[in-house]
Amino acid sequence: MDNPVLYAINSTFSTIAQSIQAVPGSGIAVNYIKNSYQNDPFRVVLELGLAIYAVKYMLSKKYRIDQNDVQLTEKEIDELIAEWQPEPLVQTLSDIQRMELEKTQVIIGAQGPKPKVQSSGKNLLNLASTNYLGYITNEDLKQTAIETLHKYGVGSCGPPGFYGTLDVHIELEKNIARYLGTESAIIYAQGFSTIASVISAFAKRGDIIVVDDGSNFAIQKGTQISRSNIKWFKHNDMADLERVLESIRVESLAHKKRPLTRRFIVTEGLFQNYGDIAPLNKIMELKHKYKYRVILDESNSFGVLGKTGRGLTELFNVPAKDVDMIVGSMANTLSAAGGFCAGPKEVVDHQRLSGQAFVFSASIPAMLTVCASEAINILSTPQGEKLLQSLQDNAATFRAVILGASQWIELSSVAGSPILHLRFPQAALTTAGVHTRDEEKMLLQEIVDEVAIKDGVLITRAKYVDRQEMHLPRVSIRVSICATHTKKEVEKAAQAVKTAFGKALSRRK
């Protein structure tokens, strides 16, 4: 019985040997394996281990390192699909949202100090637009705009880097730099996205930005997209700013420092949400002590503060070259559109390639550029100084009337600021039984409606994206003073607002 078994085994092995020899290149492989033993089993084990590792690696399935999704079975997926109900494409509006839609005023015709509204067809005194110096209806500017329109047409048809730069853009940049006293300036097409673009052009992961917590939405978004480490300090509280800077310094002593960590302090000149002014002299002191760079957002203060409207640097007598970046808006006071960033030449040139809003947006139309240039020129003439003076006077008049009713109106702006935020004091609200933010909004909306209908004054509540603001300010009515209103009109409007506040509160009691 052995013979057939042995014969079978023998023939199997010889068939295998023949088939291996038939494979081309098998001689090399067999030679390699024969040579490789070399009386050194330890080494052979190592080599075999390496070869097996390579083969195992080749046969492994790929996977993601950070996969933390829940893996569902087919049955679970089917169940979820079966019980899914589609939501309506448009959610039904809540009371507040419906109220916002209905009560928004629509202006018929041109914007100006006394626009006509659609709801009543009457002309209301405009205390809601950021038309601080009344440039919207300035005749010289209108004439310049018409001439430019005839010469340059309407649009610029391209980003500044791709045939969208006109000679008027270069002129405006030189004009702004000369007026502010910095080395150069760069123009952005939209005022809101300017500060966000500037911050993210210079800060990235690992950098440190110290921001005032009363900053506007654009600054918050800018710091968010820059992906840096954000540290907030209490609004306009210099002691708190020093505390934050000191804590950063202590922290960075403990860790090994990254070679090029940039550090910034970002604050606004004239705060949009509170109407007060940042103490620039104290900030410059801290900046020099802790070696930070300052980005100053002068969206509401350029063309408004200072004797000739040069902004916060003029008001505090700080040389503009000391502030690393001055970011401003031409869409507010200058009644054009867009924004600018003024600073040293390297800072400005870097933004020509890295400023996202500069590279990826069309440039400002020529008409608006020339208007902004002209508006800046007017600022330095006696006419401009007169306008600035009457802006301050009107703001002071309004403020004086409102301060007379301090039991039921809380004013968060400082003297000299044309933005006034009027709020109910917290104590008055609790006695009136108003507890939630929505109720407060409704109450303020009553005031807005009443002065619009009865006294012909157009004011507005300050609007925020509630869910996305980092430090949501309290609900308020924001009044923007205009220089071309007469003193009597401003007084009458202030009285109207004051009585409306008092009446709204007494109605609730």
Add this chain to the structure above:
Amino acid sequence: MTKLASVYKTDYVQSLDQHSQTNLNSSWVNFKGAWMTNLILIAFLKFAFNIIPGITPEVSWTLTTLVYNVGSYIMFHAVTGVPFEFTQGAYDGITLWEQIDGGIQFTATRKYLTTVPVVLFLLSTHYTHYAPFAFIINFTATVINLIAKLPAMHQVRLFDINQKVGGTTD
């Protein structure tokens, strides 16, 4: 304080930046031309070492393996970051090996790049006639290169080399 080893995990929101655009620094390793160039470079190294007068085949094979492993270690595992800047520093502390294919392990390129040092090692031990000294050099170089490519070493930093600074969100 130097730590022996530290591991970094990527936060989901922070990693959204990295995957929104193709990583041009690491996408070239997937091209077939790159694979072929890898082999051609090894051949070129071998020829270059052969040209040196008075060199024996054993030494030239050993040098080829050594130089290839050291060079590819420096290129894939020592240098961090990307040479251009559009993602707010998303790849700042990350080596080229960790950037390949966005961190997915066992993709085709990673398998190829792991197999090449192993095959090179086996060839060079064969052609150095299994001399022990050459074997030790080749083996150490290959094993260090392979350990760096292990999935368990993804974003792990030993002995404070290439240590990421505290405060970097990545």
